[in-house]
Amino acid sequence: MTHAQANPATPELVERGGARIAWIRSRMALLAGLRGEFRRTRPFAGRRIGVSLHVEPKTAVLLEVLAEGGAEIVGTGNHGSTQDDVVAFLQSQGIGIFGRRADSLADHHANLARVLDARPDMLLDNGADLASGIVERGRAASILGGTEETTSGGDRLRGELAGKVPFPSIVINDSPLKAIGENKHAVGQSVVESFMRITNLMIPGRRFCVIGYGWCGRGIAQYLRALGGRVAIVEIDEIKALEAALDGYRVAPLADLAPWAEVFITATGRAGVLPAQAVAVMQDGAVLANSGHFPWEIDTEGLNAMTTSATDLDGTLRRLDLANGRHVILVAEGRMFNLAGVEPKGNSIESMDIGFMLQALSLERVARAEGLVGGAQPVPDDINRRIARLMMATMGAAL
Structure with missing residues (x-):
């Protein structure tokens, strides 16, 4: 096993990751509701989702929800922000995430290659690294579709990858909810x-x-x-x-x-x-x-x-x-320094509850192949409005 693949998961590391994720999970009300829905509907049954995303406790809750929906997950974190206890806990639950906080840039690239080697048919991308790798390998036609989290990734999809990505890629950063709540x-x-x-x-x-x-x-x-x-x-x-x-x-x-x-x-x-x-x-x-x-x-x-x-x-x-x-x-x-240093917290729990609802519902739309075209595109408006109503309800607000 290479350095890029290794991530020794001691019982103490698993326990620490589980405890941190439990706190986050208890405060992500939107994803809690979606978890039960996906458990019933199984929109990702038979699908393998390749993931490149910052691996921290809030990400873990999203991946749990996707797994409840039938997805097989294979993925890695982003360079320098992976939290080892979170990876250890996810692995203990059978969710295929790997990588380490100490990984070099070369290790990170090896991790991305490992995700692509697993031949996912959907992508949950951050910075368009997976989309770029799929194009380089000549496998873009094999991808059903996916999501892209960031401004940087959206720029790549519409720039260097324009016309090379035949599958739909819903750019989460284009959502007004992400712009206001998360960004x-x-x-x-x-x-x-x-x-x-x-x-x-x-x-x-x-x-x-x-x-x-x-x-x-x-x-x-x-x-x-x-x-x-x-x-x-x-x-x-x-x-x-x-x-x-x-x-x-x-x-x-x-x-x-x-x-x-x-x-x-x-x-x-x-x-x-x-x-x-x-x-x-x-x-x-x-x-x-x-x-x-x-x-x-x-x-x-x-x-x-x-x-x-x-x-x-x-x-x-x-x-x-x-x-x-x-x-x-x-x-x-x-x-990116807001996921750096000792005990990094990143964006607030509530904002990522909104952001990861956008991810989960957009991936569900891709899995159902409903009303999407190839290439980069915004989150469908009905998804934005559904999440806005749900979040307002959790805040005690109303139209």
Whole structure:
């Protein structure tokens, strides 16, 4: 068994994972209701779902629900965010998830290949890694369809993979429910919580530059300001930039904000939005963090070329001493930092209850082959509205 496949599941690890998942499961009311429905209807009977998704306790509840619906699961986590106790518990329940927190990038790629080797007929994808691999192997025609979780994955499906994916791929990130509940409020909350937990720095009075004013950027800016942060926005889209200005934020080019801000947080899903030349003029001790799915928003290659020495501070923070005599702090090596560090929590339970209901019902729609076309497409409107009504009911709200 290779390093990428190994994941020794001690009884203690299984017990810890089970206890954490039990707490999460008890607070995901939407998925609890769907679990009973899927147990009766078995929409995934005879289906093998290939999974590439952050493996943490909330993900485990989704996978349990899909398994209750008859799915055979074979999957892995995303690089750097897998939680070993969750994997151990899922394996103990016969759910085929593998990978480790300590996996290298090469191990992660081997894990993805292992998922594809199992020849799934449906995909639950994050960043379009599985979809890309299926296309490369010439097996796209064998896939019934699937879902894609992220902005980054949706961009790949509509960009480099456009016209190459004949099967329907429902982009969960296109749902207004995900935009509002998960991206704005949950990412906003989890990024701020993670910044405080990982750095132990104070937010009130600190100068933050948020790069990107999409739904995630809006939420990050809102939650930072709510705790007393001084927030500025970098945005290239005229309408979003105007919105940020009307929301009361300073809006300026990165070249103007680089010497001003103390903390930089990227939230775009696009490569190279925080280039090395901007780092060169930052003040001494600036903190660099990325909230996007892929570790490409911060130009870490260019940053490394400017670095004369580097020091790991605690496993998540890395001090980079630059040739100009200053230093910066890079969080989580430029990976998505709200699932990094000790005891990462990620997005809130309730937001992922909504998000994973979108996943489960969209996968059910794919399995039933109802009214879908090939390629990337949004979540069907009736699914959005059904989940909105259910969530309002759990909150004691009504139309």
